[in-house]
Each structure stands twice: as structure tokens, then as C-alpha cells.
Amino acid sequence: MKEVYLDYSATTPVKKEVLDAMLPFFINSYGNPSSLYKKGREAKAAISDARKKIADLIGASEREIIFTSSGTEADNWAVKGAAYGNSHKGNHIITTKIEHHALLHTCEFLADNGFEITYLDVDQYGMINLEDLKNAIKENTILVSIMLVNNEIGTIQPIKEIGKITRNHGILFHTDAVQALGNIEINVDDMNIDLLSISSHKIYGPKGIGALYINKKIKIPNFIHGGAQEYQKRAGTENVPGIVGFGKAAELAKENLAEHIEKLTHLRNYFVDTILEKIEEVTLNGHPQKRHPGNINMTFSYVEGETMLLYLDVQGISASSGSACSSSSFQASHVLKAIGIPLENALSSVRFTIGDFTTKEDLDYVIDTIVTIVNKYRKISPFYKEKKG
Numbered sequence: 253m254k255e256v257y258l259d260y261s262a263t264t265p266v267k268k269e270v271l272d273a274m275l276p277f278f279i280n281s282y283g284n285p286s287s288l289y290k291k292g293r294e295a296k297a298a299i300s301d302a303r304k305k306i307a308d309l310i311g312a313s314e315r316e317i318i319f320t321s322s323g324t325e326a327d328n329w330a331v332k333g334a335a336y337g338n339s340h341k342g343n344h345i346i347t348t349k350i351e352h353h354a355l356l357h358t359c360e361f362l363a364d365n366g367f368e369i370t371y372l373d374v375d376q377y378g379m380i381n382l383e384d385l386k387n388a389i390k391e392n393t394i395l396v397s398i399m400l401v402n403n404e405i406g407t408i409q410p411i412k413e414i415g416k417i418t419r420n421h422g423i424l425f426h427t428d429a430v431q432a433l434g435n436i437e438i439n440v441d442d443m444n445i446d447l448l449s450i451s452s453h454k455i456y457g458p459k460g461i462g463a464l465y466i467n468k469k470i471k472i473p474n475f476i477h478g479g480a481q482e483y484q485k486r487a488g489t490e491n492v493p494g495i496v497g498f499g500k501a502a503e504l505a506k507e508n509l510a511e512h513i514e515k516l517t518h519l520r521n522y523f524v525d526t527i528l529e530k531i532e533e534v535t536l537n538g539h540p541q542k543r544h545p546g547n548i549n550m551t552f553s554y555v556e557g558e559t560m561l562l563y564l565d566v567q568g569i570s571a572s573s574g575s576a577c578s579s580s581s582f583q584a585s586h587v588l589k590a591i592g593i594p595l596e597n598a599l600s601s602v603r604f605t606i607g608d609f610t611t612k613e614d615l616d617y618v619i620d621t622i623v624t625i626v627n628k629y630r631k632i633s634p635f636y637k638e639k640k641g
């Protein structure tokens with residue numbers, strides 16, 4: 253059976269070049285990077301090389317990149333670190349309603365521990381309003397955390413302008429750039445960013461390795477305590493193969509960025525245009541232009557999203573839905589809710605995310621399958637019949 257993977261925002265396969273770069277660090281240069289003999293020095297040099305490649309991808313310097321176990325850890329460290337490190341100045345944090353759970357659940361934890369959180373609204377496209385941000389800033393605001401690219405609907409926030417506002421107020425600015433990395437141009441200086449989270453497995457690197465960019469002008473307390481690794485900022489023996497893989501993936505992402513964006517944008521537009529042409533009552537969620545090049549989030553009215561996913565899976569197609577099926581009840585995604593999509597439409601939404609290995613043939617197969625599913629389920633939908641008379 254044909255298999256088509258359209259869930260690149262959930263995770264990506266490791267590229268062959270990335271795996272090849274990693275292998276020697278399992279079986280030859282496996283020394284502890286803190287050891288002074290050759291095997292240790294080799295591992296240490298490889299970490300430094302990877303750190304440089306990741307720094308290059310976001311316009312940072314090597315010392316500003318600190319490896320973590322994941323994007324989630326980077327988000328936790330940035331927000332809890334900024335919060336506790338500045339609690340003498342204030343306890344107010346501003347974020348948005350559409351952040352990843354790594355951010356939202358961290359904020360919930362902080363709210364339970366004496367911090368005050370403001371969740372900014374977004375418009376129908378998932379964009380924050382800069383005036384809302386300015387109005388939300390108070391005497392006691394210590395951190396603004398707003399994601400660069402949304403993982404569900406792909407919307408890209410005006411990060412540079414947000415950074416200008418936070419700089420003017422002397423407030424720390426963190427951004428979750430996990431979905432942005434390798435998919436849009438990032439420059440931390442140009443964008444006025446203080447803290448930025450990234451993850452390897454979203455850019456064709458291995459899972460279990462991420463990084464936090466910490467602007468050299470700022471300080472946050474350590475999150476993981478122990479040895480002197482990572483410039484004494486994050487303890488624990490380094491995940492050397494993971495770091496090397498992340499570095500190689502970052503190098504490839506930088507080399508291919510323009511081509512990658514062009515290819516994905518082209519395929520995405522083809523997919524969206526064809527679906528809109530072939531099926532009625534379908535909408536594209538998120539911003540029409542300012543979006544992740546590979547993100548397609550669509551509402552197929554009168555077709556239940558989870559059912560669509562099951563049927564797609566039977567046909568060898570992997571995608572994800574706009575709802576979180578929590579055991580007994582269907583919950584609309586917090587992001588779709590925030591952009592004002594009615595519950596029944598949110599439950600009829602599916603996210604397809606394309607990547608470097610996606611082909612036009614793959615998309616044609618998926619489009620044909622979707623057309624079949626939608627026709628089949630609308631035929632038996634009493635609501636659709638009623639609407640059509």
C-alpha cells in the first residue's frame with residue numbers, strides 16, 4: 253500500500269546525512285566530552301562544531317546556544333527561568349492563547365505559584381494585535397513569551413515588532429521557534445529576541461535534543477543542576493550523537509532554506525487550490541499569506557475530523573486533527589477555539605503538514621482519498637442533507 257506522511261509538524265524523519273554524521277559518535281568517538289583524552293576531545297570538538305552550525309542558522313553566536321533535552325525543556329527553562337530570575341522586579345507574564353502546551357502548561361504552573369499571566373487574544377487568522385500587547389504591559393511585567401510560528405495553523409507572528417516593544421520597556425522576550433526553525437528566516441538580533449526555543453526532530457534531526465538561545469546580554473538561573481557542562485548553564489553529560497545530528501540538520505536547513513520554502517509553498521498551494529476546487533464547503537484555517545510554508549489546516553464541514561483521520565490511516569496517510577480526543581469527550585483545539593471557529597467546525601478540521609520528502613504524486617493520492625471520504629460521509633450526514641434540501 254502507498255504510504256504518505258503528512259505530519260511533518262509533529263516530527264520529521266532523520267535525513268540520511270544526519271544519521272551518517274551521528275553514527276561515529278556512538279561507536280568510535282564515544283568519549284565523555286569532559287574527558288581530556290582523545291575520545292573525549294573528539295566528542296567535545298563535535299559539540300562545538302554543531303553549536304556553531306545551529307548558531308549560524310539563527311544569527312546567534314556559539315556561546316548563546318545551550319543544548320537541552322527537547323523544545324519542551326527549552327520552553328520550560330526560558331519561562332520559569334525568566335520568571336524566577338526576575339521575581340524581585342515583578343510577577344506578571346504576557347503570552348497568547350495559541351501557544352504550544354509546553355508553554356501554556358508551564359504558565360499554568362507559574363500561575364499556581366504566585367505569578368500572574370495575561371493570555372492575549374488573536375484575530376481570525378491567529379495574529380496577535382500589537383496594541384493589545386502594549387496595553388497589557390504593566391509596571392510588574394517581567395516577560396513576554398509569544399511563539400514565532402504556530403504549530404496547528406502555521407500563523408507567523410510579527411516577532412520583530414513585538415521585540416521592539418519589549419526592548420523599549422526593558423522586558424524579557426522569549427519566543428518558541430520550534431516550528432519556525434528551518435521553515436522561515438530567523439535572525440535573533442534583527443528580531444530583538446532574548447530567549448528562543450528550538451528542537452532537532454522538527455528539522456530532520458533526531459528526537460530528544462533541543463536548545464535554548466540565551467542572548468549574551470541577559471542571565472536566567474539554571475534549570476538543571478549538576479556538572480559544569482554547557483558553559484555551566486545546563487548540567488548533564490551531553491547527548492553527543494543527538495547534538496551532532498542536530499548540528500548537521502541545522503547545516504542542511506541553512507543550505508536549503510530558500511529552496512525548501514519555495515518547494516513547500518508550491519506544493520502547499522497546489523494542495524489547497526485543488527481541494528478548494530474539488531470540494532465545496534471547505535475553508536483554510538490560519539493566515540492566507542503569513543504562514544508556515546508547509547502548513548495546511550482545513551475545515552471540511554459535515555465531516556468529523558477524527559473519522560477522516562481513521563479513514564486516511566487505513567489508506568496509508570498520516571495527518572493530524574484539530575481536536576484532542578481526550579478518552580471520552582471531543583475537545584476542540586485551543587488554537588481553533590482562539591481564532592473563533594465554532595465547535596462543530598473545529599471538530600471537522602484536519603492538519604496536513606508537508607516537508608522535504610513530499611511529492612506532487614503523494615498529494616494527488618491524498619487529494620483523491622479526501623474527495624472520496626468527504627463525499628461518502630456527507631452522503632450519510634443528516635445535517636448536510638438538511639442543508640442541501
Ligand SMILES: *Cc1c(COP(=O)(O)O)cnc(C)c1O
Pocket residue numbers: 261262321322323324325327352354399401402403428430431451452453454460461462
Ligand atoms: C514540537 C513543539 C514543541 C516541543 O518540542 P519537543 O522537542 O517535541 O519537546 C514546542 N513547541 C512547538 C511549537 C512545537 O511544535
